[in-house]
Amino acid sequence: MSRVRVGSVELTHPVMTASGTAGHGAELAAYGELNSIGAVVVKSIASFEWAGNPAPRVHPIPQGMINAVGLQGLGVQHWIEHDLPAMAAVNATAVVSIWGRSVDEYQQAAQLLQDGLSSSPHRSTVVAVEVNLSCPNMHGHGIFAHDINMSAEVIAVCAGLELPLWAKLSPNTDQVVAVAQTVHEAGAEAVTLINTVVGMVLDPETGRPVLGNGGGGISGRAIHPVAVRTVFDVHAAIPELPIIGVGGVTSGWEAAELMLAGASAVQVGTATFADPRACFKIAGELSEWATRHGLTEVASLTGLAHRGGLSPS
Numbered sequence: 001m002s003r004v005r006v007g008s009v010e011l012t013h014p015v016m017t018a019s020g021t022a023g024h025g026a027e028l029a030a031y032g033e034l035n036s037i038g039a040v041v042v043k044s045i046a047s048f049e050w051a052g053n054p055a056p057r058v059h060p061i062p063q064g065m066i067n068a069v070g071l072q073g074l075g076v077q078h079w080i081e082h083d084l085p086a087m088a089a090v091n092a093t094a095v096v097s098i099w100g101r102s103v104d105e106y107q108q109a110a111q112l113l114q115d116g117l118s119s120s121p122h123r124s125t126v127v128a129v130e131v132n133l134s135c136p137n138m139h140g141h142g143i144f145a146h147d148i149n150m151s152a153e154v155i156a157v158c159a160g161l162e163l164p165l166w167a168k169l170s171p172n173t174d175q176v177v178a179v180a181q182t183v184h185e186a187g188a189e190a191v192t193l194i195n196t197v198v199g200m201v202l203d204p205e206t207g208r209p210v211l212g213n214g215g216g217g218i219s220g221r222a223i224h225p226v227a228v229r230t231v232f233d234v235h236a237a238i239p240e241l242p243i244i245g246v247g248g249v250t251s252g253w254e255a256a257e258l259m260l261a262g263a264s265a266v267q268v269g270t271a272t273f274a275d276p277r278a279c280f281k282i283a284g285e286l287s288e289w290a291t292r293h294g295l296t297e298v299a300s301l302t303g304l305a306h307r308g309g310l311s312p313s
Protein backbone atom coordinates (compact mmCIF):
# COMPACT_ATOMS: atom_id res chain seq x y z
CA MET A 1 0.00 0.00 0.00
CA SER A 2 3.00 2.30 0.36
CA ARG A 3 4.69 1.70 -3.00
CA VAL A 4 4.87 4.73 -5.30
CA ARG A 5 6.18 5.52 -8.76
CA VAL A 6 8.26 8.57 -9.65
CA GLY A 7 8.29 8.42 -13.42
CA SER A 8 9.92 5.11 -14.30
CA VAL A 9 11.26 4.54 -10.78
CA GLU A 10 9.29 2.39 -8.37
CA LEU A 11 9.97 3.02 -4.68
CA THR A 12 8.94 0.84 -1.75
CA HIS A 13 7.81 3.97 0.14
CA PRO A 14 7.36 7.64 -0.81
CA VAL A 15 9.63 8.91 2.00
CA MET A 16 13.33 9.34 1.19
CA THR A 17 16.18 11.28 2.76
CA ALA A 18 17.14 14.65 1.24
CA SER A 19 20.54 15.27 -0.30
CA GLY A 20 23.23 16.46 2.12
CA THR A 21 21.33 15.67 5.29
CA ALA A 22 21.96 11.99 6.00
CA GLY A 23 25.75 11.68 6.11
CA HIS A 24 27.10 9.13 3.65
CA GLY A 25 23.86 7.16 3.86
CA ALA A 26 25.01 3.87 5.36
CA GLU A 27 25.15 5.38 8.89
CA LEU A 28 21.35 5.57 8.85
CA ALA A 29 21.19 1.78 9.06
CA ALA A 30 21.94 2.15 12.79
CA TYR A 31 18.53 3.84 13.20
CA GLY A 32 16.16 1.84 11.02
CA GLU A 33 15.73 -0.60 8.12
CA LEU A 34 16.88 1.19 4.99
CA ASN A 35 14.58 -0.90 2.82
CA SER A 36 11.61 0.55 4.74
CA ILE A 37 12.19 3.99 3.17
CA GLY A 38 12.08 4.80 -0.54
CA ALA A 39 15.69 5.82 -1.06
CA VAL A 40 18.68 7.63 0.36
CA VAL A 41 19.58 10.65 -1.74
CA VAL A 42 23.30 11.15 -1.31
CA LYS A 43 25.12 14.44 -0.75
CA SER A 44 25.69 16.18 -4.10
CA ILE A 45 28.99 15.10 -5.63
CA ALA A 46 31.07 16.61 -8.43
CA SER A 47 33.57 15.14 -10.85
CA PHE A 48 36.29 16.54 -8.54
CA GLU A 49 37.02 16.88 -4.83
CA TRP A 50 35.67 20.13 -3.36
CA ALA A 51 36.47 21.72 0.00
CA GLY A 52 33.21 23.64 0.47
CA ASN A 53 32.79 26.91 2.34
CA PRO A 54 34.63 28.28 5.39
CA ALA A 55 33.23 27.51 8.89
CA PRO A 56 30.85 28.16 10.54
CA ARG A 57 28.66 26.39 8.02
CA VAL A 58 25.45 25.75 9.93
CA HIS A 59 23.44 27.75 12.43
CA PRO A 60 20.08 27.04 14.09
CA ILE A 61 17.11 29.36 13.54
CA PRO A 62 13.62 29.14 15.04
CA GLN A 63 11.89 26.27 13.20
CA GLY A 64 14.93 25.18 11.22
CA MET A 65 18.49 26.07 10.31
CA ILE A 66 20.60 28.05 7.89
CA ASN A 67 23.58 26.43 6.16
CA ALA A 68 26.31 27.23 3.72
CA VAL A 69 28.18 23.94 3.57
CA GLY A 70 29.06 24.67 -0.05
CA LEU A 71 28.93 21.14 -1.46
CA GLN A 72 32.02 19.76 0.25
CA GLY A 73 32.78 16.30 -1.05
CA LEU A 74 35.34 13.83 -2.32
CA GLY A 75 33.89 13.43 -5.80
CA VAL A 76 32.13 10.81 -7.91
CA GLN A 77 35.05 8.35 -8.15
CA HIS A 78 35.51 8.23 -4.38
CA TRP A 79 31.75 7.79 -3.90
CA ILE A 80 31.67 4.79 -6.23
CA GLU A 81 34.67 3.16 -4.58
CA HIS A 82 33.78 3.81 -0.91
CA ASP A 83 30.22 4.96 -0.25
CA LEU A 84 28.32 2.88 -2.81
CA PRO A 85 29.59 -0.50 -1.47
CA ALA A 86 28.75 0.62 2.08
CA MET A 87 25.22 1.56 1.03
CA ALA A 88 24.75 -1.69 -0.87
CA ALA A 89 25.88 -3.63 2.22
CA VAL A 90 22.98 -2.20 4.26
CA ASN A 91 20.35 -2.71 1.50
CA ALA A 92 19.91 0.97 0.77
CA THR A 93 18.38 2.22 -2.44
CA ALA A 94 20.46 5.17 -3.62
CA VAL A 95 19.70 8.28 -5.63
CA VAL A 96 22.94 10.02 -6.59
CA SER A 97 22.94 13.81 -6.56
CA ILE A 98 25.47 15.49 -8.87
CA TRP A 99 26.62 19.09 -9.31
CA GLY A 100 29.08 21.20 -11.27
CA ARG A 101 30.12 24.82 -11.77
CA SER A 102 29.51 24.74 -15.52
CA VAL A 103 27.57 22.71 -18.07
CA ASP A 104 30.80 20.82 -18.86
CA GLU A 105 31.36 19.94 -15.21
CA TYR A 106 27.84 18.53 -14.90
CA GLN A 107 28.52 16.44 -17.99
CA GLN A 108 31.82 15.21 -16.53
CA ALA A 109 30.10 14.21 -13.28
CA ALA A 110 27.39 12.35 -15.23
CA GLN A 111 29.98 10.61 -17.42
CA LEU A 112 32.17 9.57 -14.48
CA LEU A 113 29.12 8.21 -12.72
CA GLN A 114 28.03 6.27 -15.78
CA ASP A 115 31.51 4.80 -16.33
CA GLY A 116 31.98 3.96 -12.65
CA LEU A 117 28.59 2.31 -12.28
CA SER A 118 28.93 0.25 -15.44
CA SER A 119 31.87 -1.62 -13.88
CA SER A 120 30.50 -1.72 -10.33
CA PRO A 121 28.92 -4.87 -8.84
CA HIS A 122 26.61 -2.51 -6.90
CA ARG A 123 25.13 -0.78 -9.90
CA SER A 124 21.58 -1.91 -9.08
CA THR A 125 21.71 -0.02 -5.76
CA VAL A 126 21.35 3.25 -7.71
CA VAL A 127 17.87 3.94 -9.11
CA ALA A 128 18.08 7.58 -10.23
CA VAL A 129 20.30 10.63 -10.53
CA GLU A 130 19.20 13.91 -9.01
CA VAL A 131 20.83 16.85 -10.78
CA ASN A 132 21.29 19.63 -8.23
CA LEU A 133 20.65 22.82 -10.18
CA SER A 134 19.82 24.84 -7.11
CA CYS A 135 22.59 25.12 -4.52
CA PRO A 136 22.46 28.66 -3.11
CA ASN A 137 25.91 28.51 -1.53
CA MET A 138 28.37 28.55 -4.41
CA HIS A 139 30.39 31.71 -4.02
CA GLY A 140 30.83 33.46 -7.35
CA HIS A 141 28.38 31.22 -9.21
CA GLY A 142 24.72 31.94 -9.70
CA ILE A 143 21.99 29.38 -9.13
CA PHE A 144 21.62 27.37 -12.37
CA ALA A 145 17.92 26.82 -11.76
CA HIS A 146 17.31 30.56 -12.06
CA ASP A 147 18.31 30.41 -15.72
CA ILE A 148 15.88 28.52 -17.94
CA ASN A 149 18.28 27.94 -20.82
CA MET A 150 21.22 26.95 -18.64
CA SER A 151 19.05 24.50 -16.68
CA ALA A 152 17.89 22.88 -19.91
CA GLU A 153 21.46 22.65 -21.19
CA VAL A 154 22.64 20.92 -18.02
CA ILE A 155 19.82 18.37 -18.16
CA ALA A 156 20.40 17.80 -21.87
CA VAL A 157 24.09 16.95 -21.35
CA CYS A 158 23.22 14.60 -18.47
CA ALA A 159 20.44 12.93 -20.44
CA GLY A 160 22.88 10.40 -21.91
CA LEU A 161 22.94 8.62 -18.55
CA GLU A 162 21.23 5.25 -18.48
CA LEU A 163 19.53 6.20 -15.20
CA PRO A 164 16.38 8.31 -14.80
CA LEU A 165 17.13 11.99 -14.16
CA TRP A 166 15.47 14.16 -11.54
CA ALA A 167 16.16 17.92 -11.61
CA LYS A 168 16.36 19.65 -8.22
CA LEU A 169 15.04 23.18 -8.51
CA SER A 170 15.16 26.39 -6.51
CA PRO A 171 12.28 28.19 -4.82
CA ASN A 172 14.20 31.48 -5.01
CA THR A 173 12.75 32.50 -8.38
CA ASP A 174 9.35 33.29 -9.84
CA GLN A 175 10.40 31.18 -12.86
CA VAL A 176 10.07 27.80 -11.19
CA VAL A 177 7.14 26.60 -13.33
CA ALA A 178 8.91 27.60 -16.55
CA VAL A 179 12.16 25.98 -15.40
CA ALA A 180 10.30 22.78 -14.46
CA GLN A 181 8.67 22.64 -17.89
CA THR A 182 11.97 23.24 -19.68
CA VAL A 183 14.00 20.68 -17.75
CA HIS A 184 11.23 18.13 -18.31
CA GLU A 185 11.39 18.75 -22.05
CA ALA A 186 15.21 18.50 -21.88
CA GLY A 187 15.04 15.01 -20.36
CA ALA A 188 14.28 15.20 -16.63
CA GLU A 189 11.71 12.55 -15.68
CA ALA A 190 10.85 14.38 -12.47
CA VAL A 191 11.63 17.53 -10.53
CA THR A 192 12.62 17.77 -6.88
CA LEU A 193 11.08 20.80 -5.19
CA ILE A 194 12.59 22.59 -3.21
CA ASN A 195 16.18 23.34 -2.30
CA THR A 196 16.83 25.80 0.52
CA VAL A 197 15.51 29.37 0.63
CA VAL A 198 18.28 31.99 0.55
CA GLY A 199 18.72 33.90 3.77
CA MET A 200 21.14 35.44 6.25
CA VAL A 201 21.49 35.63 10.01
CA LEU A 202 23.63 38.28 11.78
CA ASP A 203 25.43 37.78 15.07
CA PRO A 204 24.11 40.18 17.76
CA GLU A 205 27.59 40.51 19.31
CA THR A 206 29.65 41.13 16.18
CA GLY A 207 27.00 42.56 13.86
CA ARG A 208 28.38 40.28 11.14
CA PRO A 209 26.91 37.21 9.41
CA VAL A 210 27.04 34.07 11.57
CA LEU A 211 28.08 31.88 8.62
CA GLY A 212 31.56 31.90 7.16
CA ASN A 213 30.04 32.30 3.70
CA GLY A 214 27.92 35.30 4.71
CA GLY A 215 24.54 34.18 3.38
CA GLY A 216 23.16 30.67 3.35
CA GLY A 217 20.13 28.50 2.68
CA ILE A 218 17.24 28.17 5.12
CA SER A 219 15.75 24.74 5.67
CA GLY A 220 13.43 23.00 8.10
CA ARG A 221 9.88 23.69 9.17
CA ALA A 222 10.21 27.44 8.49
CA ILE A 223 10.20 26.75 4.73
CA HIS A 224 7.49 24.07 4.66
CA PRO A 225 4.71 26.36 3.34
CA VAL A 226 7.10 27.55 0.59
CA ALA A 227 7.61 23.93 -0.45
CA VAL A 228 3.86 23.18 -0.39
CA ARG A 229 3.14 26.25 -2.54
CA THR A 230 5.91 25.47 -5.04
CA VAL A 231 4.79 21.85 -5.42
CA PHE A 232 1.17 22.99 -5.74
CA ASP A 233 1.95 25.55 -8.46
CA VAL A 234 4.13 23.22 -10.52
CA HIS A 235 1.61 20.37 -10.29
CA ALA A 236 -1.22 22.73 -11.29
CA ALA A 237 0.71 23.89 -14.36
CA ILE A 238 2.28 20.54 -15.40
CA PRO A 239 0.17 17.74 -13.88
CA GLU A 240 1.95 15.03 -15.89
CA LEU A 241 5.37 15.89 -14.41
CA PRO A 242 6.25 13.75 -11.34
CA ILE A 243 7.38 15.83 -8.37
CA ILE A 244 9.46 14.89 -5.34
CA GLY A 245 8.45 17.29 -2.54
CA VAL A 246 11.01 18.42 0.02
CA GLY A 247 11.12 21.22 2.56
CA GLY A 248 10.39 21.25 6.28
CA VAL A 249 8.84 17.81 6.58
CA THR A 250 8.93 16.84 10.25
CA SER A 251 5.80 14.65 10.50
CA GLY A 252 3.68 12.22 8.52
CA TRP A 253 1.07 14.93 8.02
CA GLU A 254 3.60 17.34 6.48
CA ALA A 255 4.69 14.57 4.09
CA ALA A 256 1.02 13.96 3.23
CA GLU A 257 0.57 17.70 2.69
CA LEU A 258 3.28 17.76 0.00
CA MET A 259 1.66 14.74 -1.67
CA LEU A 260 -1.80 16.34 -1.57
CA ALA A 261 -0.21 19.39 -3.24
CA GLY A 262 1.08 17.19 -6.06
CA ALA A 263 4.20 15.30 -5.00
CA SER A 264 4.59 11.60 -5.85
CA ALA A 265 7.26 11.18 -3.18
CA VAL A 266 8.79 13.20 -0.37
CA GLN A 267 12.25 13.82 1.07
CA VAL A 268 13.19 14.53 4.69
CA GLY A 269 16.22 16.73 5.36
CA THR A 270 16.72 18.98 8.37
CA ALA A 271 14.48 16.85 10.62
CA THR A 272 17.23 14.20 10.49
CA PHE A 273 19.68 16.56 12.26
CA ALA A 274 17.28 16.75 15.23
CA ASP A 275 16.55 13.02 15.20
CA PRO A 276 18.43 10.52 13.02
CA ARG A 277 15.33 8.29 13.09
CA ALA A 278 13.20 11.06 11.55
CA CYS A 279 12.78 9.58 8.06
CA PHE A 280 11.74 6.16 9.45
CA LYS A 281 9.35 7.78 11.92
CA ILE A 282 7.83 10.04 9.25
CA ALA A 283 7.50 7.11 6.81
CA GLY A 284 5.50 5.17 9.43
CA GLU A 285 3.38 8.21 10.29
CA LEU A 286 2.56 8.87 6.62
CA SER A 287 1.37 5.29 6.10
CA GLU A 288 -0.73 5.48 9.29
CA TRP A 289 -2.16 8.86 8.27
CA ALA A 290 -3.20 7.45 4.89
CA THR A 291 -4.85 4.43 6.51
CA ARG A 292 -6.66 6.63 9.03
CA HIS A 293 -8.06 8.64 6.13
CA GLY A 294 -9.36 5.57 4.37
CA LEU A 295 -6.77 5.42 1.60
CA THR A 296 -5.67 1.95 0.53
CA GLU A 297 -2.76 3.32 -1.56
CA VAL A 298 -0.52 6.17 -0.32
CA ALA A 299 0.08 7.00 -4.00
CA SER A 300 -3.55 8.04 -4.37
CA LEU A 301 -2.79 11.12 -2.25
CA THR A 302 -0.84 12.74 -5.07
CA GLY A 303 -2.52 15.95 -6.22
CA LEU A 304 -5.77 15.39 -4.28
CA ALA A 305 -5.76 19.04 -3.11
CA HIS A 306 -6.33 19.97 -6.77
CA ARG A 307 -9.32 17.66 -7.02
CA GLY A 308 -11.43 18.66 -4.05
CA GLY A 309 -9.17 17.24 -1.32
CA LEU A 310 -10.08 14.26 0.85
CA SER A 311 -13.62 12.95 0.55
CA PRO A 312 -15.58 13.53 3.74
CA SER A 313 -15.60 10.30 5.76
Ligand SMILES: Cc1cc2nc3c(=O)[nH]c(=O)nc-3n(C[C@H](O)[C@H](O)[C@H](O)COP(=O)(O)O)c2cc1C
Nearest residue numbers: 018019020044067132194195219220247248269270
Ligand atom coordinates in the same frame (compact mmCIF):
# COMPACT_ATOMS: atom_id res chain seq x y z
C1 LIG B 1 23.31 20.94 5.85
C2 LIG B 1 22.58 20.81 4.54
C3 LIG B 1 23.27 20.35 3.42
C4 LIG B 1 22.58 20.22 2.19
N1 LIG B 1 23.27 19.77 1.10
C5 LIG B 1 22.61 19.60 -0.07
C6 LIG B 1 23.27 19.04 -1.19
O1 LIG B 1 24.44 18.66 -1.15
N2 LIG B 1 22.56 18.91 -2.34
C7 LIG B 1 21.24 19.27 -2.45
O2 LIG B 1 20.65 19.12 -3.52
N3 LIG B 1 20.59 19.78 -1.38
C8 LIG B 1 21.24 19.95 -0.21
N4 LIG B 1 20.56 20.44 0.87
C9 LIG B 1 19.14 20.82 0.74
C10 LIG B 1 18.23 19.68 1.20
O3 LIG B 1 18.42 18.51 0.43
C11 LIG B 1 16.74 20.11 1.12
O4 LIG B 1 16.40 20.41 -0.23
C12 LIG B 1 16.43 21.33 1.97
O5 LIG B 1 17.17 21.32 3.15
C13 LIG B 1 14.95 21.43 2.31
O6 LIG B 1 14.51 20.28 3.01
P1 LIG B 1 14.43 20.21 4.64
O7 LIG B 1 13.70 21.45 5.08
O8 LIG B 1 13.69 18.95 4.94
O9 LIG B 1 15.83 20.21 5.12
C14 LIG B 1 21.21 20.58 2.11
C15 LIG B 1 20.52 21.01 3.25
C16 LIG B 1 21.19 21.13 4.46
C17 LIG B 1 20.41 21.59 5.66
